[in-house]
Amino acid sequence: MDRTLEFVRLQKNAIIENWVNAVETEYPHFYDLHKLRTEGARYFDLMMDIHIPVNQHPTFEQVPQWCEALFQKKVPLVHIAHSTHIFRQAFFEALSDAPFDSAAVIKLITVLNRRIDAFEREVSHFYWTNARSLLEEKDRELDELHEDKLSLVGKMAASMAHEIRNPLTSIKGFIKLIRTRLPEQSLQAVEKYIQIIETEFDMIHMQITGFLSFSKKPVEEKFVSLQARDLIQSVLVLVNPLLSSENIELSIDLPEELLPLHVQKKPIQQVVSNLLNNGIDALRNVRDGKRIWIASEEDEQWIHLKITNNGPKIPDDIQHKLFQPFVTGREHGTGLGLTICKQIMENHGGKISFRSTENETEFILTFMKPDHGSLPLPEK
Structure with missing residues (x-):
């Protein structure tokens, strides 16, 4: 293999030049070609000094600093990965002309592949680690803005x-x-x-x-036992005039048996009222057959109240942030109603979720059953 190795070393300049030209073709005017040749020479030596384990080579030890410089310049990882593929191809093209036994050529190719793979792993690990740190930092900044x-x-x-x-x-x-x-x-x-x-x-x-x-000041109201039907009826007293004036059909499909909720009455009334008023608002542009229906589901631990309307779909571009402050799809909305609903439900150990299609939009209020204490929220 020594003779094969020496054969490739003699073609160093040609291999590097072929690599530089190929990179320039792929990414025209993106890199300084003089610096590219210098880096190419260092990379060539890293690959060809096979008597030194790749992770102990002086050049390999400088890879983190090299990656840091590229990362700061926002050089895409795909550029680096593709350039190593091009260099690998340049090595193999040189070896294809080697006038030696194929076994020796294959042995050298195997060694070079391992060293190139080790280099790529190191670069990928650096980029992944730093990209994750950057994303975590951005997430912290967004959380701080949200808290503000x-x-x-x-x-x-x-x-x-x-x-x-x-x-x-x-x-x-x-x-x-x-x-x-x-x-x-x-x-x-x-x-x-x-x-x-x-x-x-x-x-x-x-x-x-x-x-x-x-507000930092908590809502001064005790938790009480309240039946789901009574909750709905107490809110309908307030919104029935709107339902009537907008010609909206309301149907309630709650079971005859009791559905006890342990809640602060007025905040939960506010949640239901907001959802009903949002549904009424969504139906204003629907000509005929306006409907809102209220139903429920339950299991051993949870009660789910569902408030559904057959209005238009919530726009896709706001669905993922619908419960954030100041996000609204309504022309004159404040973007606070659903955020308030979310906080009230979380204060009750529950949650609010939704699904929206072209034909209907459904909001689901999930309440913990009074006799089950504090439990993880269900995936819904």
Whole structure:
């Protein structure tokens, strides 16, 4: 093999030049050809000094620094991999003309293949390690930005709640005062209007409760046992007028047996209300056959409430970030409703998920059954 090795060494300049020309053809004007020839000579020596184990060769020890320089210059890994393939081909073309026994040629080819493979593994490992570190760093930056957004929304929510709750408390008080001060006959004449005011009051109060999910101040409400049917009915009192005015058919398919939920009533009402209002909004551009239906599924550990509408598909470009703050597919949406829903559900040890097709969109609220404690969320 020594004679074969010497034969290849004598063709060093030709092999390097063939390699440089091939790289320039593949990636025209991308590399400095003078530097490429210098690096090619070092690579050639790394491959041909077979008396030194490849991982102990002085050139091999410099591979991390070499990779770092290329990585910083954003040289694609595919360039490096392809250039080593070209160099491998240049070696083999030189050996194809070797006037020696084929066994010696094959032996040298085997050795060169192993050394080239070792080099490629080292480069690939470096690129993978650094690319992963870079991605992790970007993920940390995105998480920090996300936390900043949530903090901003929290401050907005706390400020808004403070500014709105005070006048709301006065309104509630005056409604009670009107009921007690009006004569019975006069009260009957305006009862319908007072009920509308109270309904709207409850809707606003639920909205504030939802926004407070972002505030550092926790929602001051105890967890209670609430049946799924009662939860739905308590929200329908508020949204039925909208369903009627938009000519939307509502169907409820809940089992006759009890579906007990352990929840904070107003925050969960806010979640259901948001989903129903989103469904109503999605159906505004549907001409006929507008439908919303509510159903449930359960297993030993979980209760799943499903709120579905036959409106248009949620755009693909926002589906993966639908629960992030300020993301919305609605023209006048704030992009906070679903984010609030997600946080409320997580505060309850549950989750919210969805699926959307051309024909219907379904949101699934997953609740832990009261007698199962804290359990991992199901894959859904």
